[in-house]
Structures are given as C-alpha cells and as structure tokens.
Amino acid sequence: MLHVLHRSPPPMTTWVPTAYRTHTLGEIQTLGADLIDQIVTVAGFMEANRGKGAICFVDLRDGTGTTQVFLKADNIGAESLDVVQRMTRESTLQFTGTVSLKRPPKVKEGEPTPPPAYEVLATSVEVIARAEAPLPLGVTDTVNVELDTRLDNRFLDLRRAHVNAMFRLRGKVLQFGRQHLITEGFIETHTPKIVATATEGGTDLFPMQYFETPAYLNQSPQLFKQLCMSGGLERVFEIGPAFRAEKHDTYRHLNEFISFDIECSWANDDDVMGVLERMLHHIWKSIAEEEESQGLIATINAYRATQEEEAIEVVVPELPFPRMEYCDAIRIIKEKGGTIEWGDDIDAENSDLLAEDLPQFYFLPRWPMSLKPFYIHHVEGEIGSTDQQLSRGFDLNFGRDEMTSGGQREHRIDVLIDNLKNMELDPEEFEFYVAGFRHGVPPHAGWGLGVERILMKLTGAKNVRETVLFPRDRKRFCP
C-alpha cells in the first residue's frame, strides 16, 4: 500500500564565493561575529544612501539580505565618497572593506537591546551599473503602486521585498508539492505543448504554424498523461504551462498558466482526491513549519501592515478535506435561496453560497456526466436525484474559487468513442488518443491544479497576475 515517508529537511544552502563577492550580505549578518576585522568584498543594489558630509551610510541589498556599508573620507578617500554620495538608488555597487560591529541603536529605557548587527567599513568601491533616475516605481517607497505599473516594470517590482518573497514562496510550493508526489511513487514527466488537435474540445486554442501545417498550443496535458497510463508508467506528474485562448478578464484567469497535473493507474476518483489533499496538506504544513518560509510570510505581512491589510496566516487544513457531492450542493444552494437546477453548472454567485459554510478547501465530487468532458468515467446506475447519470469527475474549491478539476478517466474504448460522439467530437481526430485504449489499459484517474490559484490562497494575492513573473492575459504579452 501507500507509504508516505518522512523526509528530513534539505541541507542548508551554501553560497560559494563568486567573481564579484567573497560573502553574501546575509552571511555578513549571520556569520558577523566570526568575520569581524576580516576583509570582504560584497555587492548589491543600493537601497539608500544617507549623509552628505564627511561620512555616508549605504543600505546595500542582495538576494540574501541587507547590510549597511559605512564610508568615511579617511578610509575610502574624498573622491570615492563623493561618487557614492551622488549615486542613484538601485544602482549596483561593489564594496571592499572590513566587517565591524555596528554601533547599537539608542534604546529607550525598559526596551530590550536588539541583537548585535554587523556592517562593512568600506575601503574601496566599484560602481557596477548606475541606475537612471527617477525610478518608474520606488522599490522601498511606501506608496501604493498599481498592478499595471508594476507589471510594466516587473524587474523593479521584483526587487520589492514582499514581491520577492512571494516568488520565493512560489518556489517552495512547487518544491513541497513535487517532494510529496515523489514520496507517493509519482515520476515527473513532460508532455508536448505543440499539438495537432484540440486535447479536450470546448476551449479556444491558440493557433500556430508548425512548419507547413497549422497546429495549436496545448490547453492541458490531459490526453498525453493518460497515454502514459496506457504505457504502464503508472504514476506520473507534470508541472508545466497550459495555454487557453479564452477572452476572459478576471482576477483568477490567465491565458498561460502553470498546471500541476497528475495521473494515477489502478485508481478511481476517490483515490486521487486522497493524493491531492495529502499533497496540499504537506505543502501547507511545510510552509507553516519551515523557518525560511515563515520568514517569507513575515516579509509579506510586514508590507501588508504598511497598506493596512490584514496579516496572512498559514492555516494547515485538516485531513480529510470536506466532501460536498454535487447533488447535495444543489440542494443546499436552493435552501439558501440560490437560483439553480440540477444539471446546471455552479456559477460564482452560487459558489459564494457554498463558501459561506466551506471557506477553505473542499471537494465537489460526482458531477452530472453532462457537465464533464468526454474522457471522464461514469458507472452506469450511479444516478443523481433526477435520475440522470453521474460522473466520476470532481472539483476542488477553496471557498468560492475552483482550484482543481479531476476525476476517474474512461478506460473502456467503446464508451470513450460514444462519449466523443455524444459531445459532437470526431473520434477520427482523436485517433492518436483512442489508439492508446485499444491494446489494454489500466483504470486510471488524475487531476490538474492551478498553481497560481493556490499561490493566491497562500499569499493573500488578490489577483493571479501577482503570482506570475510575466503574466499573459487578454491584453498583456510583453514583457
């Protein structure tokens, strides 16, 4: 059966000296006591410089932290001091100097003395690249910046501490998700993004030219990961882009997004719901427990405080997640006064009604077959309250928002072909896929999870675009 192994945390990251620095700024702080009086070379962005007289303080920032560099005309020379004093914010500078204990700040009586901090007493400076002024957006300014301005100048936006922290958290989410699936026996795969035909039907695809032939950007790895099941790979996952040419314009949609997909043999919908909730639980738990992740959350909260926004809190969801079967969801929506009939999709307004009682993760299993794509499995005789055929398809929501859709797949080739015809798709066009079911295939199930949507829930982002480095939406595809 399933073995979920306990993994010890990865070893501490080591920063090897490079051509431009002997130490990171983070190391100056963490190893400061041992580095006192040693000569070091550091490099980074100049966040601020203070002091116009015979002394000057520079706040220098690199990927590991911030350290103050202290300049005195006696040590560095009047000319270099002047260069630094006239330097623009966000220029990249390289300093050589000695590590020394920073003078402790004046502390009011009764308040605790802060831990010792370290600085670099500079003896020389190299201007690597001077930043043009004014900056299109202030990296350390407390004024709000609109998302559009941020995305137009994303490279500068990324220098802001809370934005940087968000992308580091994104890396963590992928790392912990990947880590969990590997412990459950899944192997990482890649499927093609250039395809000859629609993989699911329904959605609009981006057309492209493949040499002399029209082709498309793939909307989902769905059919290919199923072929992996027919190929006996048994448990696969993929983290990759999906492209959809839908002209939507909302806080939760992108035209290129990263889909976290799995497919699992000898399994039904209930089995893969288990994989999903265990994986999400692992991600949340790891973020809540790991020191580095907590530091990232704290950075985001420090910014939120300046914007008078509520702090985000990583609440580890309890296992198992609640299950709200489609038929029950319809009944409850009706009881709450929502307008819906059995067989309808659950729209945003009605999702809000469900979210009143289920504000976090919950599964919505057993959708009507009529609402699900052709590849979803059904068991004859599993019928809803109106005697209509139910499917083995499910959604995972977080409050009002859909995070995942998944289900057991149809492995019976005759039923598959019927389904295609019933949904007005041509089995001939899907021959590459149907062929995979002709020579024996295990029953299988899987799901696709929107990475950006998960990030929104974890980091409190109000718009998925915030969680993507360079988002592609209806109007934006540059930078």
Next chain:
RNA sequence: GCCCGCUUGGUGUAGAGGUUAUCAUGCAGGAUUGUCAUUCCUGCGACCCGGGUUCAAUUCCCGGAGUGGGCGCCA
C-alpha cells in the same frame, strides 16, 4: 462577448466650470547627525487623446485609447 467604474507630477492621490491645482512619496540643493523610516529648510515636477457646449473646459457632453471591477467559462 456583456454590464459598471476610473484616467491629475516618476509613483500613488485630493479637488474645483474661472484656484498660485492638494497631500504623500520621489528628485535636486543646503543645514545637522555614527545615522537607524534621521530631523529641518529651499526648490523641481501633473490635469490621457480628439471633437462639442461655454466668454471660459483639466472639470460638463460625445467618441477614442488605456485601465480597474463584476459576469459568463474555466485551472
């Protein structure tokens, strides 16, 4: 695709048919300071585009462009 907003210095905002167009942040200069979100002084910098109404439009109307939100659909 449909519905509703918004557009003022680099950034984010206040505001009014006639103003010296507000404030913060920023930028430049100066004073002070081994600073710690320093403080203080001085200065710089803006009404999206086109047309209309009006003695007068950045303000009102129409159109355009850009942008934000909601919906459908989805991850």
